Amino acid sequence: MAQAVNYHPSHMESYLQELIGRPFRDIQAEKERLKRKSESLEQEKLSYLQSNYKTLVELADCQATTKEFLGNTKELSQNIFGKKDALYNITSQSQQFLSSISIHHQQALLMHRMQPQVSSILKIPELMDSCIQKEYFSEALEFQGLTHRLRDRFASIAVIQDLVYQIEALSEKLSAKFLLQLQKPLKQYTLIKIVTYLRVTSKLSEAEIKYIFLFYAWQQLQSNLKSLIPLLDYNNPELYLKRYLQVIRDRAFSLLFQYQSVFYESTTLYADPANSTVDNANLSFNEASTLHQLDHESLQSFSQNIISSFVKKLVKEICYVLETFLPRVHETTVRSSLLLQLYYCNQSLAKVGTDMSIHLYTILGKEWLDMLISQAEEKPF
Structure with missing residues (x-):
């Protein structure tokens, strides 16, 4: 009874059971009806095939194309999978490129x-x-x-x-x-x-700046002295010597004072008399290119002695002019006047740390000592 309750016959089985219960004549009629229906369905099938032939052909072509595409896709997928590392690198580079573009855009x-x-x-x-x-x-x-x-x-x-x-x-x-x-x-x-x-x-180093400053200062002084050449008369050089000492007193004092002010130096500029010649100086002021050939130690040494070199050259210049032209002055009054002017010139230079007394004594001897004694006996000027 449980099996009968749980048994559920299919539609075909129900239909057969129904036919079994009918008379033979009804079964024969049903057979004819089914045959006609089958023929009708076959005719409809043929008619459908004829009316949709192109669609079915296109469908078949699409199916074949789809199969081919799926085959190619499968092959392409396998290639892509085999090149995943390369694709990853390319993707990373693309990301970096996009990042750089973003930065440049900003x-x-x-x-x-x-x-x-x-x-x-x-x-x-x-x-x-x-x-x-x-x-x-x-x-x-x-x-x-x-x-x-x-x-x-x-x-x-x-x-x-x-x-x-x-x-x-x-x-x-x-x-x-x-x-x-x-x-x-x-x-x-x-x-x-x-x-x-x-x-x-x-x-430029500080030593080079000092050198250039004094180099141009010397050129300016020489330019002022050259302007006195038209006044020069070798047989009567009194006017030339007077103007020469005046230029030395004004321009040389001014240049040395400027040097002390610019470079904050207030030490004595006068060198030891035993070494007081330009020949013993480190460098010649007429050879500017020599400075760049010095090493650092020599440059430092030159920086300490450059003003001394300048003063030595200045003193030598003055001594040369005095030795050349002063012996040509014979008149006592004129010589006394020039010696007094020379004394004042030396006093001006002494204010900026240099003294020519020893050199002047070498040239003038007792005549210079008498000038110093006579000025010392008088009141300060």
Whole structure:
């Protein structure tokens, strides 16, 4: 009974059981009906095939194409799987490239926002060059300082690197301009500024700056002395000697005083009499190129003795003129006047640390001692 309850016959079995219960005549009629229905369905099938022939052909072609595509896809998938490492590397490189593009894009946006400021920055070399041409040195140094601050903050930016390159070239031009200024007779305040600027802008050492200063100072002194040549009369040199001592007293004193002020030196400039000749000096002032051949130790030694070399050369110059022309002066009154002027000249030079008394005694002998004694007996001038 449990099996009967759980048994569920199919539709076909139900249909057969129903036929079994019918008369034979009904079964024969049902057979004819089914046969007609089968023929009708077959006819509909043929009609459907005929009406949808093209669609079925296209469907078959699509099926074949799909199978072929699936085969190719499978092969391609196998190739891709075999090259997954290479694809991973390419993908990583692409990501890095996209990251760099993003960074450059951000920088481009920043440059766009900062375009007015960038335009001003790009004009710095032009403005600095204009200041150099017009000798606006303080302003030129301000532009140089601004560029150095930009370099310290944005050293990796190509625009700033190019700006720094241009400013460095202009700095060399500015240093050359300062050196040209030293060739001119300048007031003390201006001279101090020019030397200070040289210390900031040039690559010269302190010894080299001292040398250049005194080299041009010597040229200026010689230029002033050469202007006296038209006054020279070898048979009557009194006027020439008078003007010569006046120039020495004024210009040499001024140059030595400027040197002490500019380089903050107040030590005695006078050298030991035993070594008081320019021949014993480290270098000749007429050989500027020799300075660059010195090593660091020699350069330091030269820095300590350069002013002494200058004074030795100055003293030798004065002594040469006196030995050459003073013996040609025979009149007692004129000689006394020249000796007195020479005394005052020596006194002026003594104020800046040098003294020619021993050299003058070698040339003039007792005549110079008498001058010193007579001046010592009088009240200070």
